[in-house]
Amino acid sequence: xxxxxxxxxxxxxxxxxxxxxxxxxxLILPMxxxxxxxxxxVAVNPLSRFGNGAPPVETLTxxxxxxxxxxxxxxxxxxxSEPMTIAQVQVDDAYWQFAQDxxxxxxxxxxxxxxxxxxxxxxxxxxxxxxxxxxxxxxxEIAVAVPTTAHNATSLLSQGLLGVLVGLVPVAIGMMFYPxxxxxxxxxxxxxxxxxVGLLAFLLVDATAEAFELAxxxxxxxxxxxxxWLAAAASFLLLMAVGRRQGAPSGLALATFIALxxxxxxxGEGLAIGAAFAAGAAxxxxxLVLGFMAHNITEGIGISAPLLKKRPALWIFAALAxxxxxxxxxxxWIGSLAYAPxxxxxxxxxGAGAILQVMxxxxxxxxxxxxxxxxxxxxxxxxxxxxxxxxxxxxxxxLVKI
Amino acid sequence: MTRWGPFEIxxxxxxxxxxxxxxGSVICASGSSIAQSEHLADHMADxxxxxxxxxxxxxxxxxGAMITVGEVDEARNGFETAKLLTEWDTxxxxxLPDGRVLRTFELEGIDKEIEIAPGIMFPAWxxxxxxxxxxxxxxxxxxxxIVFRNLGSHPHSMHxxxxxxxxxxxxxxxxxxxxxxxxxxxxxxxxxxxxxYHCHALPLKRHIQKGMYGLFVIDPDPARHPExxxxxxxxxxxxxxxxxxxxxxxxxxxxxxxxxxxxxxxxVNTVAHAYMKRPIRIVRDRPVRIYLANVVEFDPINSFHLxxxxxxxxxxxxxxxxxxxxxDLITQIQAQRGILEFSFKDHEPGxxxxxxxxxxxxxxxWSGMFDVVxxxx
Numbered sequence: 001x002x003x004x005x006x007x008x009x010x011x012x013x014x015x016x017x018x019x020x021x022x023x024x025x026x027l028i029l030p031m032x033x034x035x036x037x038x039x040x041x042v043a044v045n046p047l048s049r050f051g052n053g054a055p056p057v058e059t060l061t062x063x064x065x066x067x068x069x070x071x072x073x074x075x076x077x078x079x080x081s082e083p084m085t086i087a088q089v090q091v092d093d094a095y096w097q098f099a100q101d102x103x104x105x106x107x108x109x110x111x112x113x114x115x116x117x118x119x120x121x122x123x124x125x126x127x128x129x130x131x132x133x134x135x136x137x138x139x140x141e142i143a144v145a146v147p148t149t150a151h152n153a154t155s156l157l158s159q160g161l162l163g164v165l166v167g168l169v170p171v172a173i174g175m176m177f178y179p180x181x182x183x184x185x186x187x188x189x190x191x192x193x194x195x196x197v198g199l200l201a202f203l204l205v206d207a208t209a210e211a212f213e214l215a216x217x218x219x220x221x222x223x224x225x226x227x228x229w230l231a232a233a234a235s236f237l238l239l240m241a242v243g244r245r246q247g248a249p250s251g252l253a254l255a256t257f258i259a260l261x262x263x264x265x266x267x268g269e270g271l272a273i274g275a276a277f278a279a280g281a282a283x284x285x286x287x288l289v290l291g292f293m294a295h296n297i298t299e300g301i302g303i304s305a306p307l308l309k310k311r312p313a314l315w316i317f318a319a320l321a322x323x324x325x326x327x328x329x330x331x332x333w334i335g336s337l338a339y340a341p342x343x344x345x346x347x348x349x350x351g352a353g354a355i356l357q358v359m360x361x362x363x364x365x366x367x368x369x370x371x372x373x374x375x376x377x378x379x380x381x382x383x384x385x386x387x388x389x390x391x392x393x394x395x396x397x398x399l400v401k402i
Numbered sequence: 403m404t405r406w407g408p409f410e411i412x413x414x415x416x417x418x419x420x421x422x423x424x425x426g427s428v429i430c431a432s433g434s435s436i437a438q439s440e441h442l443a444d445h446m447a448d449x450x451x452x453x454x455x456x457x458x459x460x461x462x463x464x465x466g467a468m469i470t471v472g473e474v475d476e477a478r479n480g481f482e483t484a485k486l487l488t489e490w491d492t493x494x495x496x497x498l499p500d501g502r503v504l505r506t507f508e509l510e511g512i513d514k515e516i517e518i519a520p521g522i523m524f525p526a527w528x529x530x531x532x533x534x535x536x537x538x539x540x541x542x543x544x545x546x547x548i549v550f551r552n553l554g555s556h557p558h559s560m561h562x563x564x565x566x567x568x569x570x571x572x573x574x575x576x577x578x579x580x581x582x583x584x585x586x587x588x589x590x591x592x593x594x595x596x597x598x599y600h601c602h603a604l605p606l607k608r609h610i611q612k613g614m615y616g617l618f619v620i621d622p623d624p625a626r627h628p629e630x631x632x633x634x635x636x637x638x639x640x641x642x643x644x645x646x647x648x649x650x651x652x653x654x655x656x657x658x659x660x661x662x663x664x665x666x667x668x669x670v671n672t673v674a675h676a677y678m679k680r681p682i683r684i685v686r687d688r689p690v691r692i693y694l695a696n697v698v699e700f701d702p703i704n705s706f707h708l709x710x711x712x713x714x715x716x717x718x719x720x721x722x723x724x725x726x727x728x729x730d731l732i733t734q735i736q737a738q739r740g741i742l743e744f745s746f747k748d749h750e751p752g753x754x755x756x757x758x759x760x761x762x763x764x765x766x767x768w769s770g771m772f773d774v775v776x777x778x779x
Contacts, residue, residue, distance in 0.1 A: 087521030088470050090666075094765030095519070095674065097467035117467045131666055133521050135659025 061219040078106035167328025174300015191385035196302035198389020211348035218342035235353030261358035264351035267327035274335020295396035472520030483676035491536035519674035526613035535616030561602035596719030674767025681771035695739035713744035
């Protein structure tokens with residue numbers, strides 16, 4: 001009797017200990033299995049059976065091209081299964097002296113600068129062809145040879161001014177319509193909000209397409225397509241989560257999100273212009289700058305739309321303009337200093353996600369402020385605003401296409 | 403939580419999804435951004451130094467930089483480009499019962515990776531492990547016996563430009579043999595001249611372009627050319643008259659390294675720029691004779707241009723008098739060949755260039771220099 005009760009008393013303590021040990025075992029078991037698999041892979045090397053003596057697959061991506069008075073420099077990134085060795089470099093079908101920095105084989109995913117003391121011709125095309133030790137060739141075309149802008153305080157300042165001109169100024173101009181837009185009725189409000197959604201829809205398509213294009217140019221190791229999808233989804237979901245902290249955003253909060261989304265897009269746009277500078281392809285005529293400005297004025301109108309029922313302080317407008325337009329300046333600088341297609345693709349993808357978030361929120365705001373719910377989305381004024389937004393952006397985008 | 407749509411979205415759900423997606427994109431994007439920024443720093447330092455110079459390209463010495471970088475490992479290749487010029491394979495000589503010379507050559511087909519320009523490896527098919535194959539040299543009227551063993555991975559043959567029986571032609575059904583087999587080609591050496599041999603297995607283009615070719619020179623027998631005995635003797639290897647001459651074997655070839663049916667490397671005797679980096683030494687007072695053959699695939703025509711001099715040309719080498727006199731450029735179609743004769747005796751010593759006048763070939767490796775000197779010390 002005594003014994004039985006002792007056992008009964010001991011049980012409650014033994015139970016959880018055994019349970020946790022079992023859980024620990026179930027944690028160890030799969031880890032041990034993995035360990036065994038690795039040991040087997042290393043010891044047996046089953047992959048050797050797939051080896052057929054063929055040379056390893058090689059890929060090489062050109063990320064940057066710098067033309068200066070002492071020749072051409074290209075930044076290349078290696079891909080493929082093994083480190084690859086650059087044996088010779090042709091320029092315009094001629095073997096040319098070159099220096100590689102750092103020298104030696106280029107590891108998977110690593111980069112190297114190739115310096116060619118080549119007497120390139122201003123305004124003409126040149127072709128660089130890199131020959132590896134296996135005889136594989138990788139060609140890069142310089143469509144129009146012009147000296148790459150040298151970076152100094154003056155050039156950075158003038159680039160910054162250009163950024164202000166194409167990013168900040170038009171947004172500010174758009175916001176100056178604010179007083180005129182106040183006092184619009186329900187239909188006017190619907191129209192303006194739908195206009196915002198329309199312009200954002202254009203930016204979404206534009207940013208996504210460009211992100212995929214740049215992703216295609218980047219080294220395979222970055223898996224551009226997946227990167228664009230994931231970055232866009234991440235920024236969309238994170239911004240949704242942040243934006244919904246205190247319920248659906250409206251008023252200033254919504255305006256801020258619109259400004260942020262547009263700002264991220266302008267960052268990508270700035271990167272593109274900066275990269276054009278870096279590539280020496282900057283035929284940025286005044287019509288192009290004017291095009292960007294007209295294009296971006298709509299963005300200012302869109303940002304002020306949710307604020308029409310409030311009366312925010314002037315500094316808030318300034319801050320919003322800075323948030324939406326300022327990134328263009330930063331993008332220009334980054335783009336001209338450290339351009340690589342995968343980073344531009346990433347920035348544009350993040351921008352696309354942000355824009356999608358704003359579109360969702362503005363549409364939700366439209367439904368709420370209108371009072372008719374989802375009916376308002378299909379009202380003639382809404383459709384008219386949507387169409388006008390897309391059409392205006394499409395039309396002005398024609399001005400900026402090179 | 404607010405509701406906007408048929409389902410409820412929680413903030414936590416969005417955050418979780420967002421973090422997952424962000425993690426994925428970070429993994430995708432994590433290349434060697436550290437390495438890149440290091441290079442960038444280097445580059446920026448360089449660049450700021452350049453900006454002090456003129457904004458437009460000055461270029462200066464850059465025009466002299468058109469050459470391959472580095473050196474070919476000739477020990478690994480197993481043949482030296484300098485020696486390819488003067489190495490003749492005269493076979494083993496014996497007498498037939500009727501007193502005629504029997505000349506026996508032995509060749510092997512071997513798969514071998516060779517370095518055709520510094521750092522560029524080419525998976526070649528070779529005769530005796532070298533490209534071009536040995537320069538076979540016989541005398542007009544010799545009985546020739548060529549023992550060919552195929553140690554390679556593909557069927558191969560030896561097709562000789564010359565006169566022989568159909569059975570000895572080196573085409574499918576007549577001396578084309580499988581890996582591991584052996585065949586003996588037998589015929590008389592005629593006509594005299596500068597010929598070539600190559601593999602005639604199919605696909606023909608691939609077998610030639612892979613490196614299976616070589617010079618096949620038949621020297622004239624002076625006894626058969628009584629009216630031009632002296633000239634014939636000067637051509638005949640081993641005579642004192644011939645020893646006066648500086649003779650070079652040159653096979654113009656090209657290599658398609660990336661299988662796009664265009665050559666990435668052009669050369670004479672295989673290695674790009676070999677005689678540019680190590681000029682061919684010639685003594686000023688002694689005449690020069692070049693046995694030149696064109697085996698370049700993919701480009702129909704090749705050429706030879708000599709700087710600061712003119713030469714006589716013997717088309718196919720089958721005549722003892724020039725077929726072209728005093729020219730500084732000859733063109734040769736695929737498989738065309740001939741003998742060039744010239745002298746620098748009235749020139750000042752120095753470096754004299756030779757190259758094809760297709761600039762493309764010159765710039766992709768086929769060019770060289772003669773280093774004309776008073777006498778070899």
